[in-house]
Amino acid sequence: xxxxxxxxxxxxxxxxxxxxxxxxxxxxxxxxxxxxxxxxxxxxxxxxxxxxxxxxxxxxxxxxxxxxxxxxxxxxxxxxxxxxxxxxxxxxxxxxxxxxxxxxxxxxxxxxxxxx
Amino acid sequence: xxxxxxxxxxxxxxxxxxxxxxxxxxxxxxxxxxxxxxxxxxxxxxxxxxxxxxxxxxxxxxxxxxxxxxxxxxxxxxxxxxxxxxxxxxxxxxxxxxxxxxxxxxxxxxxxxx
Numbered sequence: 632x633x634x635x636x637x638x639x640x641x642x643x644x645x646x647x648x649x650x651x652x653x654x655x656x657x658x659x660x661x662x663x664x665x666x667x668x669x670x671x672x673x674x675x676x677x678x679x680x681x682x683x684x685x686x687x688x689x690x691x692x693x694x695x696x697x698x699x700x701x702x703x704x705x706x707x708x709x710x711x712x713x714x715x716x717x718x719x720x721x722x723x724x725x726x727x728x729x730x731x732x733x734x735x736x737x738x739x740x741x742x743x744x745x746x747x
Numbered sequence: 748x749x750x751x752x753x754x755x756x757x758x759x760x761x762x763x764x765x766x767x768x769x770x771x772x773x774x775x776x777x778x779x780x781x782x783x784x785x786x787x788x789x790x791x792x793x794x795x796x797x798x799x800x801x802x803x804x805x806x807x808x809x810x811x812x813x814x815x816x817x818x819x820x821x822x823x824x825x826x827x828x829x830x831x832x833x834x835x836x837x838x839x840x841x842x843x844x845x846x847x848x849x850x851x852x853x854x855x856x857x858x859x860x861x
């Protein structure tokens with residue numbers, strides 16, 4: 632079975648500080664992709680970052696980086712220098728390329744609050 | 748506008764009625780996905796199209812649900828005999844063949860079944 636677990640329902644961070652949002656996953660597939668999406672209160676899902684299971688380097692996109700620890704099956708999102716506009720829901724997701732077909736599964740999300 | 752669009756944005760219907768939603772993907776994207784998102788949860792995969800072919804359906808997609816993509820461009824999702832449990836946000840996403848992992852989402856259609 633494939634599963635994404637986000638154990639932090641809500642997180643607070645002070646503006647300009649870094650924050651880590653946790654994500655663990657479970658799959659028996661050797662080839663998979665891990666994603667993070669942002670969902671502001673307006674509702675649209677915004678793609679942030681992608682990590683392939685065979686990628687040796689941690690993915691980075693601007694202020695976002697993905698701390699990929701394959702042995703621990705974790706894919707934490709690190710947001711550096713938090714901004715007020717980062718306040719949103721954040722979803723970790725996975726697609727297992729062989730056993731999962733075309734299906735992407737999402738975690739329950741973490742709501743991030745950035746304090747001024 | 749080059750993003751994914753969905754219509755309508757909001758739909759209120761009475762239990763037992765049929766509803767249909769439309770998704771227009773990014774024009775060069777061959778891959779199209781439908782998801783359902785209930786309050787406080789992440790999106791749940793419903794179905795996937797590659798061009799006009801529906802290649803995968805979730806068990807969540809009961810026989811009251813049907814999706815089509817007749818010409819490989821826009822897609823429709825129909826729910827027959829709606830139930831209150833169908834109330835949710837229905838999201839559409841698309842991706843390209845050369846970057847299949849980056850899905851671009853539309854704004855969603857929020858369905859309320861009374």
